[in-house]
Amino acid sequence: MAITPETQRWDRLFAARTRGDVGEGIAAVLAFLGMPNLISFAGGFPDPRTFPRERAAALLEEFAAAGESTAFQYAPTRGLAGPLDALASRLEVLQGRRPADDELLITSGAIEALELVCKSFLDRGDLVVVEGPTYLGAIMAFRGFEAEVVAVPMDDHGLEVDELERRLGDGLRPKLLYAIPDHQNPAGVSLSRERRVLLVELARRHGFLIVEDVAYRELGFEDDAAPSLWSLAPDVVVQAGTTSKTFFPGVRLGWAVGPAEVSAQLVSAKQNTDQCAGALGQRLFEEYVRRGWIDEQLAQSRSLYRRKSERMLAALERWMPAGTRWTFPKGGFFSWLTLPAGGDANDLARRAVERGVAIVPGSLFFPDGRGVDNVRLSFSLVDEAVIDDGIERLASLVLS
Numbered sequence: 001m002a003i004t005p006e007t008q009r010w011d012r013l014f015a016a017r018t019r020g021d022v023g024e025g026i027a028a029v030l031a032f033l034g035m036p037n038l039i040s041f042a043g044g045f046p047d048p049r050t051f052p053r054e055r056a057a058a059l060l061e062e063f064a065a066a067g068e069s070t071a072f073q074y075a076p077t078r079g080l081a082g083p084l085d086a087l088a089s090r091l092e093v094l095q096g097r098r099p100a101d102d103e104l105l106i107t108s109g110a111i112e113a114l115e116l117v118c119k120s121f122l123d124r125g126d127l128v129v130v131e132g133p134t135y136l137g138a139i140m141a142f143r144g145f146e147a148e149v150v151a152v153p154m155d156d157h158g159l160e161v162d163e164l165e166r167r168l169g170d171g172l173r174p175k176l177l178y179a180i181p182d183h184q185n186p187a188g189v190s191l192s193r194e195r196r197v198l199l200v201e202l203a204r205r206h207g208f209l210i211v212e213d214v215a216y217r218e219l220g221f222e223d224d225a226a227p228s229l230w231s232l233a234p235d236v237v238v239q240a241g242t243t244s245k246t247f248f249p250g251v252r253l254g255w256a257v258g259p260a261e262v263s264a265q266l267v268s269a270k271q272n273t274d275q276c277a278g279a280l281g282q283r284l285f286e287e288y289v290r291r292g293w294i295d296e297q298l299a300q301s302r303s304l305y306r307r308k309s310e311r312m313l314a315a316l317e318r319w320m321p322a323g324t325r326w327t328f329p330k331g332g333f334f335s336w337l338t339l340p341a342g343g344d345a346n347d348l349a350r351r352a353v354e355r356g357v358a359i360v361p362g363s364l365f366f367p368d369g370r371g372v373d374n375v376r377l378s379f380s381l382v383d384e385a386v387i388d389d390g391i392e393r394l395a396s397l398v399l400s
């Protein structure tokens with residue numbers, strides 16, 4: 001952005017924490033993404049075909065006909081009793097542990113759960129360990145609270161927990177460790193069972209809190225989910241969850257569940273963010289869960305995303321030049337591509353847009369400039385019919 005007297009004026013007034021840098025090159029690439037007719041592997045949005053339009057409309061009519069006021073009124077900060085109960089039962093079924101009433105709260109999306117954790121735990125300069133790569137929104141949230149963000153590498157089995165242990169042994173002292181153990185964004189891999197057990201032990205031994213983001217947990221292609229970190233160690237884990245990928249993001253609804261003292265602190269922080277998550281979304285979600293509709297929708301979503309993932313992986317196999325590697329997701333929305341030696345993903349992203357294809361360069365997902373030769377490919381939103389064409393176009397640019 002050009003420096004003018006106007007921008008200087010605002011820069012003097014903006015808070016110091018707003019000065020975090022996303023990188024001009026990346027901002028330039030992202031600016032293209034709104035272009036029409038792009039074959040987009042960029043955004044991590046759910047496919048609108050999964051949206052429950054008719055059922056949502058029917059429920060609204062029911063609420064109105066029944067003279068219900070709860071759905072239209074302010075809600076308690078922790079959440080409405082009915083939706084909290086429905087969510088607790090769901091966590092019990094899906095994760096094998098029912099949270100106590102004072103452990104769970106409903107948030108305005110997972111991103112708000114992260115914001116509340118930041119607000120409750122982070123002072124300027126505090127250390128947060130993340131997976132490298134990790135979710136951009138989380139890096140931004142931690143940076144927004146002026147934390148120092150350090151990435152520990154991942155491999156095909158998730159975070160390299162032995163490397164984390166080594167660094168802790170060398171004196172690394174994080175307050176928080178943020179992880180996305182299932183179908184990670186952006187890497188598309190999951191943390192192995194063995195590493196989950198080791199990770200929670202490290203948290204206990206070294207006294208940090210694990211922030212577990214389960215955004216894609218329910219979107220596995222098979223029924224073989226490993227135990228959640230929260231179910232393994234509810235004493236050292238706060239879990240942030242979302243209904244954005246399993247219900248629909250228009251309601252902005254998620255949860256946080258953790259030790260009672262932590263949960264109380266998050267509720268207190270929420271009082272002066274949005275005071276409460278929208279009651280309408282809470283009630284819609286409650287009915288969805290109680291009537292079993294969420295499970296029907298999930299089954300359809302999982303098979304849709306599985307099909308799209310298979311198409312994209314087959315296209316990668318067919319078109320990508322030798323030396324290109326990618327991950328094989330077993331759920332979620334993403335595969336993570338590594339370009340042949342010397343590859344520059346920022347440059348590739350710019351040239352891809354000119355050929356009508358959108359991707360996100362990997363450096364966006366690291367706090368430290370790594371990921372120059374990586375690309376995040378999302379298969380969730382792209383039209384199935386153009387996946388092959390899009391990957392062929394992208395592949396033709398990789399070595400040129």
Ligand SMILES: Cc1ncc(COP(=O)(O)O)c(C=O)c1O
Pocket residue numbers: 044108109110111112135137180185213215241242243244249252253254
């Ligand atoms: C890992 C991860 N966490 C959280 C979110 C945001 O969730 P919500 O829509 O509930 O704020 C996303 C969305 O892209 C995500 O990928």
